[in-house]
Amino acid sequence: MSEQAKWYVIHTYSGYENKVAQNIEKVVENRKLQDLIPEVKIPMEIVTEVKDDQTTEAERKLFPSYVLVKMVMTDESWYIVRNTRGVTGFVGPASKPVPLTEKEVAALGVETPRKGTVEVTFKVGDNVTVTGGSFEGFTGVVQAVDAEAGTADVVVSMFGRETSVSLPVNQIKAED
16 A cells, blocks of 8 residues: 555644654554555755864754655545644645655655755855864965865965965864
8 A cells, every 4th residue: 555655745833843743653653554654754954064163964954844744645644644733734735735746755855865065154255274184274265165075275375375275174264
């Protein structure tokens, strides 16, 4: 039966995503409805933040207030999801549930977690100080930032000459 299960999007109150997902999973477990509702997911992305020499990875909700449910649409499964506390309804015209296409599921990264981009506290043209690596202590100007690769091109002054170097963003700090 779970071959017919498709992904649906449900809208929740802000901040209730985890609670809604847990409640649906609990009902499914208690009523043994795993073939009707095999999966509940909150799409997340991993974001790397660089701030004051510290690099941290954090999970962030891709779509706040939305939860994805893989389910076989029946009156029973619809009723369970629709009447879960915190759910405001299914996403679709006139709140009629419309399943996601395979293309949408792939684009949302539902089956595989998405790797987010690096958040950088400086931009092109900013004066920066190199805080690590072989150029530690040098100051320079940011020429380019590649957030996906986690690097930045910085022009530093070395022995009276300007030299362009590519550095990891966690070794660069914006000057105040």
